[in-house]
Amino acid sequence: MKKYIGIDIGGTSVKYGLVDEKGSVSNKNSFKTKADDKTGLLDDLVEAVKEVQKIAPDVLGIGVSMPGVVQADGYLTTAGAIYGFYEINLKVLLEAKTGLPVKIENDANAAAIAEKWIGSAQGIHDYISLVLGTGVGGALVINDQIYRGAHARSGEFGWMIVEDDDIDVEMGSLNFRGATVIGLIRRYNQFSDEKIDDARIIFERADQDETLAKNVLKSYYHSLAKGIINLEVSFDPAAVIIGGGISANTEFLNDLNKMIESIKATHNSIKNLDLPEVKAAKLKNDAGMIGAVYQLINN
Structure with a gap:
């Protein structure tokens, strides 16, 4: 061996x-x-x-x-x-x-590329990988190879602008809207007297019908879903794989896919397209x- x-x-x-x-x-x-x-x-x-x-x-x-x-x-x-x-x-x-x-x-x-070897992308030749953590990182795999770009900066999906913010454009980026830490947790803490550092608390409070948690999650899913749709229509991947601690939450993946379908249904140019379902990375x-x-x- x-x-x-x-x-x-x-x-x-x-x-x-x-x-x-x-x-x-x-x-x-x-x-x-x-x-x-x-x-x-x-x-x-x-x-x-x-x-x-x-x-x-x-x-x-x-x-x-x-x-x-x-x-x-x-x-x-x-x-x-x-x-x-x-x-x-x-x-x-x-x-x-x-x-x-x-x-x-x-x-x-x-x-x-580890997911291609022994993870969720086995047998898939073209896919997008997103890692949701402090920010949003990722990679684009085309024909089994990492696409690096002209300056080795391909995959900086967190820099995409997904929401309007006339004061600070970066605050409308996927990093600040779709990441777990500077996206979901940061936005919850903006409106909460009690500061948290664990996204699981937001999900728990949403299940307990807390209005703030439910609204922040809805906004979070909406921004992340738009970013993923932008990537799917730009690169036509066979799969979108999400890593990071939040990807282990089945409720998160189910609700994210529902939001993607909801947005897609209102977009006449893509509503009849078969977009790949987002699934969790296998390797941790x-x-x-x-x-x-x-x-x-x-x-």
Whole structure:
């Protein structure tokens, strides 16, 4: 069984583990991200690689998932909250320090391609992946390949404008209307005396017939549904897959699909089209490691 090292660099922590050629992850561990310390974080990554190599000396390479604008050659134009890694070629640096082949992939792209390997997109060649978290990230897969765009910025779906806001255009973007944190939770907290940090509370309160929770959820679904419809009519995917913690909520997915159908029914040009149903991503916390290793194997 061929084995690889998977690494998922996040703003708070770095997860890593052993990934085999079938996508199974074992021997997982993590450490705190030194986001502003280029040398310190790079040293920590090398130590993590050595730790996994003690368990599996025959690993064939390293797949790294991380935020930011990641060029195909491993150059990081940006790196999200990992400010110490801006404008470096992480692939070149890690290969020099470990002697192993390395593949660097944007985290949303990695999660999307992991779903193709062993998740909800198996057997699907053209699909859109959305990740709902603090903001809205995602990826566009065409003919089994990640579409990166001219500047490696494809998939920044959160920047789409889905509502009018004459004062601050960004407040009408999908990030601020359809994300879980700066969308749903932020908007609920705007009108609530009690501040919350868990979207599940909003769903619970809506089930208890709280007017604020019901209204905020309706507005949230409406904005997110419009964004998804825009993507569906633009790219004609066979599937739309949603990841992020909220995707595990079956009530959320059912109500979102109902809202999409409701909006579609009032749009004469598309009301008779067969748009794909939105479904949940299968893979959770390990998706970044799995997808980065998949890209390593196939590149």
